[in-house]
Amino acid sequence: MAGIEAQAGANRFGPRIMSLAEHLAQWSEQPDALTVTYFSEAHRKVAAELDVLLRAAGMEVRTDPIGNVVGRYKAAQPNAKTLLLGSHYDTVRNGGKYDGRLGILVPLVLIEHLNRTRQRLPFNIELLCFSEEEGVRFPIGYLGSQAIAGKFDRKNLDATDDDGIPLRKALEEAGVDVGSLASLARKQDDLLGYVELHIEQGPSLLNADVPVAIVTGIAGAVRHRVTVEGEAGHAGTVAMQFRRDAGAAAAEMILALEKRCQEIPSLVGTVGQLLVPNGAMNVIPGRCEFSSDIRASTNGVRDAAMMDVLSSFNQIARHRGVKVSAEEVLRMSAIPLSPYFQERLKAAAERLGVSPLLLPSGAGHDAAMMSSLTPSAMMFVRCGNGGVSHSPLEIVAEEDADFAARVLLDFLLNLAEEHNA
Ligand SMILES: [Zn+2]
Known part of the structure; x- marks a missing residue:
C-alpha cells in the first residue's frame, strides 16, 4: 500500500526540495560563493531559518548549545521510540547547495507532507540539522554529531581557527556553557536508529544511470x-x-x-x-x-x-x-552500517521500480559518528555534473531529489507498518 501511495505523486516533492535548497543558499559569508562555517553570521541565519521551517512543518524545535537544530515530529502515541533523520547544514568554502542540506530538506518535506495529511507514525521522527560536519573553521569536523553521539572530546575545545580563536572561546562568546555539552549525548534505549541521505559526491550513480545507492559502510x-x-x-x-x-x-x-x-x-x-x-x-x-x-x-x-x-x-x-x-x-575505523535499514531502504527503492546501487562511502559523514550511538544507514543520491561536489558546480536533478524523497517516505511508511503489526 505504502509503495503505491508514494508512487502516485511522482515529482510531488522535487520542486519544494529544490526551492528550499536555493532559499537556504542565500546566506553566505562570501558574496559570490556559498560559504557557511561554524558559528558565522550566515551560519546563525541558516539555523534560525531552519527553526522557522521545522516549526511550520509541525515539529517541536530547539537549537542545542553546539548549534544543532533539532525538530521532533511526535509519534501517534506517547512513550514511542524515536527514529533520527538528518545531515549537516554547514558548508565548505565555496561549496554546493546540496552537500549535507539535501539530507535535511528531504526529510523536512516529508514531515511537511505527513503533517499536512495528518499522519502520525508509531515512532517519533527527529530531524537533526547538524551544525558542523566539514571541519572548515576548526580542524575537527563532526562537532554536531559528535555531541549527540556522546563522542565529544574535551580536547576539541583547545582547537583554534585561523584567527587563533579557540573553540572554547567561540562557544563561550555564543553564550554556551561548555560544561553542558556532555549532556547532549542521547540515550541509546530511546532510539530506533539514524538514517542519512547525502549526495554521492562522486560519479558512480551518474555512470550507472541510477538515481540512488544504499551505502554498505563508511571507509x-x-x-x-x-x-x-x-x-x-x-x-x-x-x-x-x-x-x-x-x-x-x-x-x-x-x-x-x-x-x-x-x-x-x-x-x-x-x-x-x-x-x-x-x-x-x-x-x-x-x-x-x-x-x-x-x-x-x-x-x-x-x-x-x-x-x-x-x-x-x-x-x-x-x-x-x-x-x-x-x-x-x-x-x-571503517564503519559497517545497519543491515536491517540497508535491506529496508533497498526494498523501498525496488518497490518504486529502481534497483539501487550498493556502494561503500569513501567520505566520512555524520552517520560515522551516529553509528556508535544507534544502528545507522545512508542513502546516496545521484550527483550531476560529472559527480563534482565541494564546489559551486555541485548539482542534483529535481527528479532525483523527488525520487529520493519517495523512497524515504516509502521506507518510513513500511517501517511504521512493521511497528504497528
Ligand atoms: Zn556532507
Missing part, C-alpha cells in the same frame, strides 16, 4: 603528515649526483603511494598538500612536507596499504640520502 581512513629532510643548495652549482633533493624524493614517494593504492578498487590514497617551505626557484629543496590520506572499506586493507606505503617512503629516503618522518594525525 576507514588514516592520515599522516610526512616530512622529508634533504639538503638545500644552489640550483646552478651543485651537480646532480651530489644532491639530496627533498622535493624530488617527495615526488617519488607520492608516486609510490599512488601505485600501491591503485592495486585494489576499494582502496584510495591522496596527497592533497605538498609544500616546499621557504622554497625558491633557484634553490634545491632542503625540506618538503606533504600529507597522506589512505582510505579503504576495511581497516585491514587500509592498514596493509599504509604499512607498505610507509616502508616504501623509508626505502626511497635511504636510496636518496634524505630523512623521512611520518606523523599519524588521524585514524578512523
Whole structure:
C-alpha cells in the first residue's frame, strides 16, 4: 500500500526540495560563493531559518548549545521510540547547495507532507540539522554529531581557527556553557536508529544511470603528515649526483603511494598538500612536507596499504640520502552500517521500480559518528555534473531529489507498518 501511495505523486516533492535548497543558499559569508562555517553570521541565519521551517512543518524545535537544530515530529502515541533523520547544514568554502542540506530538506518535506495529511507514525521522527560536519573553521569536523553521539572530546575545545580563536572561546562568546555539552549525548534505549541521505559526491550513480545507492559502510581512513629532510643548495652549482633533493624524493614517494593504492578498487590514497617551505626557484629543496590520506572499506586493507606505503617512503629516503618522518594525525575505523535499514531502504527503492546501487562511502559523514550511538544507514543520491561536489558546480536533478524523497517516505511508511503489526 505504502509503495503505491508514494508512487502516485511522482515529482510531488522535487520542486519544494529544490526551492528550499536555493532559499537556504542565500546566506553566505562570501558574496559570490556559498560559504557557511561554524558559528558565522550566515551560519546563525541558516539555523534560525531552519527553526522557522521545522516549526511550520509541525515539529517541536530547539537549537542545542553546539548549534544543532533539532525538530521532533511526535509519534501517534506517547512513550514511542524515536527514529533520527538528518545531515549537516554547514558548508565548505565555496561549496554546493546540496552537500549535507539535501539530507535535511528531504526529510523536512516529508514531515511537511505527513503533517499536512495528518499522519502520525508509531515512532517519533527527529530531524537533526547538524551544525558542523566539514571541519572548515576548526580542524575537527563532526562537532554536531559528535555531541549527540556522546563522542565529544574535551580536547576539541583547545582547537583554534585561523584567527587563533579557540573553540572554547567561540562557544563561550555564543553564550554556551561548555560544561553542558556532555549532556547532549542521547540515550541509546530511546532510539530506533539514524538514517542519512547525502549526495554521492562522486560519479558512480551518474555512470550507472541510477538515481540512488544504499551505502554498505563508511571507509576507514588514516592520515599522516610526512616530512622529508634533504639538503638545500644552489640550483646552478651543485651537480646532480651530489644532491639530496627533498622535493624530488617527495615526488617519488607520492608516486609510490599512488601505485600501491591503485592495486585494489576499494582502496584510495591522496596527497592533497605538498609544500616546499621557504622554497625558491633557484634553490634545491632542503625540506618538503606533504600529507597522506589512505582510505579503504576495511581497516585491514587500509592498514596493509599504509604499512607498505610507509616502508616504501623509508626505502626511497635511504636510496636518496634524505630523512623521512611520518606523523599519524588521524585514524578512523571503517564503519559497517545497519543491515536491517540497508535491506529496508533497498526494498523501498525496488518497490518504486529502481534497483539501487550498493556502494561503500569513501567520505566520512555524520552517520560515522551516529553509528556508535544507534544502528545507522545512508542513502546516496545521484550527483550531476560529472559527480563534482565541494564546489559551486555541485548539482542534483529535481527528479532525483523527488525520487529520493519517495523512497524515504516509502521506507518510513513500511517501517511504521512493521511497528504497528
Ligand atoms: Zn556532507
